[in-house]
Amino acid sequence: MPADLAVIGLGPYGLPLAQAAIEAGISTLGYRTGPEPGSLTPAELRRMLAGGFRTAAGPAELGRVRTAVICAPTPPAGHGGPDLGQVEAAARTLAAHLRPHTTVILESPVRPGTTEEFLRPLLEEGSGLRAGRDFHLAYSPSRVDPGNRDFTPANTPKVIGGLTSACTESAAAFYGRLTDKVVRARGPREAETVQLLETNFRHVNIALVNEMSVLCHDLGVDLWDVIRCAETKPFGFQTFRPGPGVGGHSVPQDLTGHAPRSLRLVELAQQVNDQMPRYVVQRAAALLNEHGKSARGARVLLLGVTYKADLADQRATPAEEVATRLISLGAAVSYHDPHIPSWNILDRPIPRADSLYEAAADADLTILLQQHRTYDLQGLSVKAQLLLDTRGATPTGAAHRL
Structure with missing residues (x-):
């Protein structure tokens, strides 16, 4: 038919x-x-x-x-x-x-x-x-x-x-x-370039707030409060939030080698965003050290390993690099994700936590990588020994934020 x-x-x-x-x-x-x-x-x-x-x-x-x-x-x-x-x-x-x-x-x-x-x-x-x-x-x-x-x-x-x-x-x-x-x-070229502009707009602005998150941490400034205040401006501002990296199917394009000139800002944005998983691991190691623990041998629980909240999509998820780097430091990594029944890193299965609260209480460090709707972040912040929130989703003062 x-x-x-x-x-x-x-x-x-x-x-x-x-x-x-x-x-x-x-x-x-x-x-x-x-x-x-x-x-x-x-x-x-x-x-x-x-x-x-x-x-x-x-x-x-x-x-x-x-x-x-x-x-x-x-x-x-x-x-x-x-x-x-x-x-x-x-x-x-x-x-x-x-x-x-x-x-x-x-x-x-x-x-x-x-x-x-x-x-x-x-x-x-x-x-x-x-x-x-x-x-x-x-x-x-x-x-x-x-x-x-x-x-x-x-x-x-x-x-x-x-x-x-x-x-x-x-x-x-x-x-x-x-x-x-x-x-x-x-024509087709203009329509194709719309895709290019829209994709790069997202990545460049995410890179900006990712850089701001690093700067604000060094300055002792609460970036999440800065964003909360800034987004009240009714013109000239669009809210983007930092995170552990950028995943998904929409990849930035700088056209290097395929146009009269490259988009240098897009190249820099990609470099910034690509560094975020490494920065998350650095923050994790520093937090453990501040609490008298070493990354080697530490029990680290990763919450949410998909690239986007409430989806089972793992394309280019920054959780993979975060887990890989933690494992290379000698940490014992486990994970919890209501959408992912099993997860392999470096061809090795990563233990999945069945009881979320028990796993958070047992882990030396819990890292929120993705804010799934099912997560009770207030309850998790009480149960976890140490919680690093890369999404700014936990109540103020309940966790260490990116």
Whole structure:
């Protein structure tokens, strides 16, 4: 049975799009591009299947849809830019079955110019069709915030940049079925650069507050109180909070070697954020030392090892480096996370605490890395011998804050 939409890539970008499409009443076909870290709860999967979602039995089904959206993951490559391997595989597969009048949209995070210079030739050579004449081609940055219940695809504006004005309007007509507002960019390059700006904006501002956290600790200033006061300013300020590092699928891009000049501020921001797991371990060792204990042989409990609160997603989680560094210092590391039943570091299983309060009471140091909703931080601060809060989530004075 033909579907209106094919979502190619069922990872962190594709699954939310497929869910939104099903909720909007669009018959949707899913096609996997390889091992993808996206996941659904059993309830979410049941709702999608009940709504008509199905996975493709083979690539030939991609030739029977009106719209095909490529959402393949683009993890960091060795040269610093995104790895387009799965995008290329998706494009070649789609091109072999592409039919005239199909609208093809790329949502994967890519460098400006990728849609026109990389994707377009693959689709045209593989199909014998011409983009902008025989089929529509556009780019739309994926605006996904996993776990955010306030902003969904329905109330998040969608940016569209088409190869031609007709391409833009065709893509806009599709996304108009999913969202309340469609924003038209001048073209694919502008739309791709929107993704670049939005991602780097987040990383640069996180780096700023991460640097502020180190500075304020050295000065004896309560950064969390500073942020509380600063966020009352009704203009010219947006709240960001420090943490043990930055994880997730959204990686910063500085375009070094791929543009006339690099984004030096982004390079510096990445360096700052990459140093945070090491800084957390330094603070942990210092706290133990202040209380007459050494990191070697210390029992350290890590709370929350996912990259984001209330999700089971561990992509690029800073908890991995924190645990690795603690183990290298000789600490006995255990963890607790309601979303992660087992966890390996350096190919070794890390003991999971079954009884949270007992584990916190037994540990020489407990480190809150992720603020899951289920954690009673007031109770934990009472039970823990020593608590380091990297999220500023505990009541004032109840723990040592980052």
